[in-house]
Amino acid sequence: MIKELKIVFEEIYSMDFGYPAEGYFDIGAPQNIIDELKTYNLPGFYISFQIDCGHINAMDIHNGYWLDKGESVVRKFQDNPNINTIAIGSDGGGKSFQNKII
Helix, strand or coil: CHHHHHHHHHHHHCCCCCCCCCCEECCCCCHHHHHHHHCCCCCHHHHHHHHHCCCEEECCCCCCEEECCHHHHHHHHHHCCCCCEEEEEECCCCCEEEEECC
C-alpha cells in the first residue's frame, strides 16, 4: 500500500495547480526510533507505517494531511509517559489522527 501511495503522491506533486504545491513523503524511520516506538504498545499498522514511510506532509492536498515523524511521537511519550492516546498527525482542518495505546 505504501508503494502505491508514494506513486500517487509523486503524480499529484508533478501536476500544475497554478500555485506551488509542496509535499514530503519520507523513506522510513531509523531503526532506533522503530525499536523505541515498539516499547509503547502502539498498533502494528502504525509501526509498519513508520518502517515503510515514517512521515507524510501533504498540506496542499484537499484539506491537507500530515503524519508525524517517529522521532516526534517518541518525544511526546518521553514528555508525558502516562498518556493513553497520542496524536500522530492532522488532516489540516483541525482534526487530529490519534492512536490508542493498547
